[in-house]
Amino acid sequence: MKTRKVWKSVTAIITIISTILIRLLVANAQAPNINVQPTAFAGSTALVQFLGYAMYAAWIFVxxxxxxxAFEAREGALSPGMKKALGGAIAAAFLLTFGWTIISGVF
Structure with missing residues (x-):
């Protein structure tokens, strides 16, 4: 019975001391001085230029x-293959434009 009381008081003292130490550490904590300077990788201008050309080529294709x-629709309905090709070309052109915008904004 006596050891249980001793054990409870020892754990209470350890808890109090550790709480005080943690509060002191947190109160005196400071943010580290981090300074990051982004630099473009080698060949980034070539990548932006390539994506720009691909984007313009995709829109010309669209x-x-x-x-x-329009010529095919004048003679009748559009074929299913033409609808798929047109949808795919428009989707590709939008994706290339989105990618070019993001990458040219980064570099």
């Missing part, structure tokens, strides 16, 4: 497909 689809 407009060409739209013109071709």
């Amino acid at each position: 407009f060409g497909l739209i013109i071709y689809a």
Whole structure:
């Protein structure tokens, strides 16, 4: 019975001391001085230029497909293959434009 009381008082003292130490550490904590300077990797301008050319080529292809689809629609309904090609080209052009915007904004 006596050892249980001793054990409770020892754990209470250890808890109090550790709480005080943690509070002191937290109160005196300071943020580290971190200074990050981003630099462009080698070949970044070539990547931006390549994506720019691919984006413009994709939009030219989209407009060409739209013109071709207009001629095809004049003769009747669009074929399912033409609808898929037009949708895929538009999606690719938007993805390339989005990628080019993000990457050119970063560099």
